Amino acid sequence: MAVVPASTFARLSNPSRSTTPSMVLGTATVLGGSVAGLLAARVLSDHAASVLIIERDEPDAGDDQRNGVPQGFQIHALLPGGLSLLERWFPGFTEQVIAAGACAAPATARRTYIDGVRKVIGSAATMLTGSRAFLEGQIRERVLALPNVKAITARVTDVVFDGDAVSGVSYESSGMSSVERSDLVIDAMGKSSRMAEWLEKKGWERPPLRRMVVDLNYATAVLRREEGDPAGNIHLALKSGKTSGDASGAMFCRIEGDRWLMMMAGYQDRKPGRTAEDLLRVARQEFPPEFELVADNELVEEIRTYRHADSRRRDYHLVSKLPARLVAVGDAVAAFNPVYGQGMSSAALHASCLSEYLCSEPELAKPARAFFALQRVVVDAAWDISTGADLALPHVDGPYPRGYPVLRWVRNQISAASVYDREIGRRFDEVTYMIQHPSSLARPGVLARAIAVNLWSKFRSRP
Ligand SMILES: Cc1cc2nc3c(=O)[nH]c(=O)nc-3n(C[C@H](O)[C@H](O)[C@H](O)COP(=O)(O)OP(=O)(O)OC[C@H]3O[C@@H](n4cnc5c(N)ncnc54)[C@H](O)[C@@H]3O)c2cc1C
CATH class of the missing domain: 3.30.9.10 (D-Amino Acid Oxidase, subunit A, domain 2)
Structure with a gap:
């Protein structure tokens, strides 16, 4: 079935979508127990008799920085797109984590300046702030409370195959090597995931890497x-x-x-x-x-x-020789310039992709192409937002998308108008907050309004 980006994104980002749990898996193994791995485990708990998370860091590392997440101490905000999906997976999440210490940032509690000019209030949606360790800890607590999810502390060292399918992973813990057999393996090992090397080593195709x-x-x-x-x-x-x-x-x-x-x-x-x-x-x-x-x-x-150093994506949807029973989520697939705060919300959207894929009761003996086709929509949207803005930086020199000069002109019109005009500001925010697909900005009415706003503000600022 053809995947139409805008409507697919709308489905995946819909927080009130209901899920029909269907037990299509005996066991599922998630490699990496950070935000993306935890959210994948939450979704898998609806579809697998048992879910195992293998994470190399101790789970009780608490609020200290974990070695496996070197960005853990840096500022993190949870965009509205991600927050609403956390509500989908854990009803009552926002209220509970605020009670535990996180801070809500509705529109009235946010101030944005562009080149020193205060931006109008655009989207009314709420963001959440807290240290990354705190936010991750809140998610982990809820995931590990699920009766069919457990976690072990171990370092995954390789994937194991049975014919054309991944059949498990090998891992090391306290100097001992073991193998975990599994019906589905999920790579959530972050930007430094070695899955591509492991696949190539066993004769499979490495997902093409795109970097900026x-x-x-x-x-x-x-x-x-x-x-x-x-x-x-x-x-x-x-x-x-x-x-x-x-x-x-x-x-x-x-x-x-x-x-x-x-x-x-x-x-x-x-x-x-x-x-x-x-x-x-x-x-x-x-x-x-x-x-x-x-x-x-x-x-x-x-x-x-x-x-x-770079934003990067691994395009699994382009791989022709892909084993069955393998998916990848989070930064392991795509990690962006952190200034735009997309990572955790992307992970939440990848969890939605996994949910839709498993709800469709897929043929697991075949590669998870339907999953990667859905995920591509999310990655393309986030990539478009972050690399589109980064290409305007003087030191960034590509890769440029097709039709870049026109795209850049349109983008400049809309982002400039979003500073002054509430309606354009709202639409622009909804895209950057990962609530709406970027194509929602490509409507003629939006561009016409942006051009009018920019002409008016130029005229007003004339001496
Ligand atoms: C500076 C910075 C600021 C950011 N700010 C924001 C922000 O404001 N908002 C936002 O939403 N996102 C932000 N992000 C992105 C965000 O941190 C990630 O997208 C998010 O953590 C989800 O990542 P992940 O779970 O895919 O991978 P990671 O968080 O990188 O976790 C990977 C996990 O896999 C484990 N692992 C790796 N290899 C193995 C192995 N062999 N065996 C077992 N376990 C393994 C690691 O220990 C780790 O726990 C920022 C990123 C950076 C770099």
Whole structure:
């Protein structure tokens, strides 16, 4: 059946879609127990008698940074698209995690600046903030409470085959090697997953890798929240490249424990905010006054940095020689420039793909092409948003999509108008928040309105 991107995306992102549990699997094994693996396990619990998560880090690593998730300390916000799907998988999730310490950021609690200009309120949808470890911990608690899901601490070392199908994995734990047999294996081992090498080693085809080098430097600080601090839970300031300075963007958001996380990002040799002094200097010189106010608060922990070299996707949908009984989710398939905050929401949408695939009671003896066709819609949408914006950066030089000059012009019109116009702002936000498919912006009425808004704002700003 043909997959139509816009309607498929609408189905996958629909939080009120009901699921009919069907036991099509005896056992399912999830490799990696981070956000994508946990959400896949939640979906599998509706379709497998038993689900095993194999994660190399200890589950009780708590709020400390886990080795397996080097980005764990950096600022993370859960976009509305992902949050609504978490409600689908765990009804009552938002209210419960807020009670546990996470912070809601409805439209009125968010401030966004583009090149120093405050953006109008667009989408009314709510985001969620909390440290990544906290958010992941909340999801893990719910997944491991499911009666047919369990987790072990072990390092997956290879996949095992039986004819044309994956039949399990081998893993190491406390110096011992074992094999786990399984009816379905899910790769959720993140960006550094070695599944492609394992497939190639056994004579299968490696999924083609597409990369866009972005060379991004992140620094995140944890700061005490103090009396007189700004109201609102998310403050984001982005620069389009027209303005100078060390940072390309900064954000602070409220997290559990009455604290702020403040992030600064810079490209190539620009590495802003790596010391308390530099954080304060850049906040003062390059961002609206509330950034300096918060940067001056007590630093609770040392500032931690992260380098994101590239956005990358592994196109499983293009593989012609693919074994059956294997799927992949989350960053193992596609990881984007983190500035756009798409990772956890993409993982939630991949879980929706898995749900739709298993609800269709697929022929498991054949490769999971129907799953990868659904997932491609989600990856294409997220890739379009993040790489489309990154191509406008002076140091990023492709790969360019077909018709790029026209796409860029349209994109510039809409993003410029979204700063001033509530209707365009709402539509633009709904796409970047992963609620709507990007094609919802490609309607003639939207473009015509954006052009009119931009002409009007140019006319108004004439001396
Ligand atoms: C700097 C930065 C900021 C980000 N900010 C945001 C944000 O604001 N919002 C957002 O939604 N997303 C954000 N993301 C993306 C987000 O972190 C990921 O998309 C999200 O964690 C889902 O990833 P995952 O579960 O696929 O992989 P990961 O989180 O990378 O987890 C992979 C898991 O697999 C395990 N593993 C790996 N190999 C093995 C093995 N051999 N055996 C057993 N276990 C193994 C690891 O230990 C780990 O637990 C950001 C990313 C970065 C880099």
